[in-house]
Amino acid sequence: MKVYAVVCNNGEEWPEDYSHWTDSIHATRDGAERHIREHKERYKYIENRIYELDEQRCANGYALPEEQMEEFDKLREEYRVSDWDCIADIVEYELME
Secondary structure, three states: EEEEEEEEEEOOOOHHHHOOOHHHHHOHHHHHHHHHHHHHHHHHHHHHHHHHHHHHHHHHOOOOOOHHHHHHHHHHHHHHOOOOOOEEEEEEEOOOO
């Protein structure tokens, strides 16, 4: 049986800053590819939405309506802990019984 691991690295040039990790394991290559695509799209959306809300905040004297401020804070936290500005690859493994 084959499984497909999504492995990521942060792409840093300096060895002391370099990290890599196994993000997820999938039963199909298509599942692994979809996982990468969805997470990269989500990361890009968060990045763009934070920028948009920050521009609005700056234009309004560093204030946003409460609902937008909650969204802004939530997205910044998700962005802060997200690893999806990474380089992702798929590695195929054969499982032995």
